Amino acid sequence: SQQGEEDPQALSIQEGENATMNCSYKTSINNLQWYRQNSGRGLVHLILIRSNEREKHSGRLRVTLDTSKKSSSLLITASRAADTASYFCATGGGADGLTFGKGTHLIIQP
Amino acid sequence: DGGITQSPKYLFRKEGQNVTLSCEQNLNHDAMYWYRQDPGQGLRLIYYSQIVNDFQKGDIAEGYSVSREKKESFPLTVTSAQKNPTAFYLCASTGQSGANVLTFGAGSRLTVL
Secondary structure (H helix, E strand, O other), X not given: OOOEEEEOOEEEEXXXXXXXXXXXXXXXXXXXXXXXXXXXXXXXXXXXXXXXXXXXXXXOEEEEEEOXXXXXXXXXXXXXXXXXXXXXXXXXXXXXXXXXXXXEEEEEXX | OOOEEEXXXXXXXXXXXXXXXXXXXXXXXXXXXXXXXXXXXXXXXXEEEEEOOEEEEOOOOOOEEXXXXXXXXXXXXXXXXXXXXXXXXXXXXXXXXXXOOOEEOOOEEEEEO
């Protein structure tokens, strides 16, 4: 099954800095999604990028997709303490739902 | 407000007991899913259901059972056959075909004593 793997596993930055995390996957995709999970909570959908798109923006989020390298990146600009969470990429979209990576744990230091 | 409600949020059980986790949605979504999350790990699919009275095994269905008698409800039973049931369980649903953007519940944390 398709699977994303995020890199790095953990990232700690100062508030106000930009945070970049990456996702690699194994097979061809129709789209790729990013989700956020606050500690002990459910996941929240952030953004979806389709295979024919190279870049997408949503507020302080910027997602890129390189299908030739089978990789995606999520950039969070001007980070805030509230951005502290785990971030997951997900692929799939068929009847059996999505396949998630292990996530990047992001810590924003005040 | 529409959403997914999971209960209980925390559950403790003794070895050998079956427990049932509730998942209710008022989003009018057709498809529902159960995922398991272990510390520092991603989500693994347990069961999913596309329509009422039909469900399919996911990647780690052994030791679990589900039912889908109503569109709104998709309860998960963790049976005594599940060898390592301590985990965080997440229910999700989607009403979109193709893209499958999932809406998640807040999760249920099961601890086996």
